[in-house]
Amino acid sequence: MRMSELSTATGVAVPTLKFYLREQLLHAGERTSPNQAQYDASHVERVRLVRALLEVGGLSVAQAARVVGALDSDLPLSSVFGVAQRAVSIPAALASADDEATDAEPAPTAGQTRIAALCESRGWRVYPNNPGLPLAARVLDTYAALGLGHISDTVLDRYAQAADLVAAADLASVAAVDELTEMTRTVAAGTVLGDTLLAGLRRIAQEAESFRRFPLPDGAPAPGTSLLDEQDC
Amino acid sequence: MRMSELSTATGVAVPTLKFYLREQLLHAGERTSPNQAQYDASHVERVRLVRALLEVGGLSVAQAARVVGALDSDLPLSSVFGVAQRAVSIPAALASADDEATDAEPAPTAGQTRIAALCESRGWRVYPNNPGLPLAARVLDTYAALGLGHISDTVLDRYAQAADLVAAADLASVAAVDELTEMTRTVAAGTVLGDTLLAGLRRIAQEAESFRRFPLPDGAPAPGTSLLDEQDC
DNA sequence: ATGAGCAGATAGTAGCACTATCGATAGTGC
């Protein structure tokens, strides 16, 4: 398979594929001569994975490169999990925004303290460099700084319960895979795409719950039950 | 309060504040003369909200502008919810990537069908333009296209259960607010920041669950229970 | 042997989130 065929097979333009090769998103093809190379099914599935990470997962090219790099070097599964997690960190700005004072360990913020307590109460044992820790703590601190009432313990615990639920499902679905290389791909894709799936479902559940709690005042347009039995008017 | 004071109060540079004024992220101050204006506490809290949306929520300036625009026009609460939801759509690329064939209604994808069935089984009634619908459907379709086994019904249902849990918590915490304008701000902040919080907690829960399922082979570095009783080495 | 295709390199583009500067004014300390 040559590059133009790889391009038509994946729907990605040839210059973009070259760009991906340069950026280490795509492993090089097998050289047949100094300026010819052969690509195969592994390249097709890699390109598809990369597009999924970029488009659906919202990762930057650099983040995606770290994820696929973890797949190529055959790390233990738990490491792939860690790398995938660390590569994502939803808002890219946060990935590096929390380490400003590296020398003097500052006092923990209120959010950090609460998250630590939450881990304690839930029995969550994790490495201190887990990217979720600053992420969650930052949200709590930000919320408090906004001057609206802070996130209550009961709400936070609901979120934690929900996180436990999906994490158990995530791990169960990984454990169901039998082949190792497919397992790592599942971990990478699942970690990244799971965030998006959960966010999407949350939108739906929010709106549904909103209608249950605050019924529409009058005979306003009632929502349908699905997206299929509708046509846009 | 003048612009430079607003700047020091919020930690945002003056040129950036001007930029926010131009981009409708910040409402204009009260004019005292053709080239003087007074700012007040509402501007401080607005800037803080905007920074939270941009930095923690990961929104683009245009998305944040839509959210704060919804706050300014005093829409009913349910509309604020909708606008905040529609402004986010985690990966910005997806917000407009799903409408390519506007004239001919295409056959629904497998993912759309599954999400519709999920809404049915959960009793979720939502508008067909809920942004979560294409988001979730797209994830399912993408996952299937990757060639790994698709997301099982039990996993999907776990995610839906988790979504229900946090949505109920979200609505409950909104209902607990008494003042209306604060309520809308709570909705906006909660919708956007909730995604990030949930993603962070998911990372933590995943790692904790991973250690439960796949204990470390040997006397490898055992994870601590929190981020507080640790120092980086 | 010739024209299309390829690899690698360099350079260019579009969009985004600011950031810098300018000219004309307005308020502040002395």
Added chain:
DNA sequence: GCACTATCGATAGTGCTACTATCTGCTCAT
């Protein structure tokens, strides 16, 4: 009154990211 700083609005520039275009040798099928 007068220097001096600050402000407004406008325009233009910067740095980064994700591509995209072009050019130069090559190589392979016809």
